[in-house]
């Protein structure tokens with residue numbers, strides 16, 4: 001089984017670019033990076049570790065292409081797999097910042113997968129995010145609308161963490 005499969009949904013390309021950047025940092029081949037719009041959820045069975053990314057739209061909602069994919073994904077048995085989440089949003093959207101990441105986290109609990117890649121919420125400006133659980137974010141959250149200059153380092157640090165958490 002291959003190590004990392006990266007699955008993303010993106011409306012204007014920001015999360016797509018982030019997925020590619022994460023792939024480079026993890027040493028993942030482009031062929032293992034999937035736009036969920038064109039992918040069957042069963043594809044995840046080929047991977048030990050799933051990196052899942054969505055931007056947030058509406059008011060804290062999933063990126064459009066995630067709806068069907070998540071319906072199929074959340075009913076799978078993913079025991080033994082690790083899931084790391086990332087998202088792109090806008091911190092100034094107050095309490096919906098990266099809400100899609102919170103939704104992925106909540107709906108995928110029942111799959112039995114182990115969640116890795118929690119990220120410290122220091123250095124962000126937010127009130128309450130749906131992705132903020134037990135004092136930290138449940139994944140890597142990026143604000144390329146207002147703080148794009150921070151994203152490359154955040155991705156680098158997070159990928160180093162993911163490598164450690166999947167080393168065994």
Ligand SMILES: Cc1cc2nc3c(=O)[nH]c(=O)nc-3n(C[C@H](O)[C@H](O)[C@H](O)COP(=O)(O)O)c2cc1C
Pocket residue numbers: 009010011012013014015016055056057058059060061063088089090091093096097098099144145
């Ligand atoms: C109409 C609209 C609604 C948005 N709603 C949210 C939101 O609720 N929370 C958030 O964090 N970001 C929100 N955003 C910001 C987007 O998530 C952000 O621009 C993101 O980088 C888009 O990524 P994508 O191109 O991969 O879809 C919104 C943007 C627009 C234009």
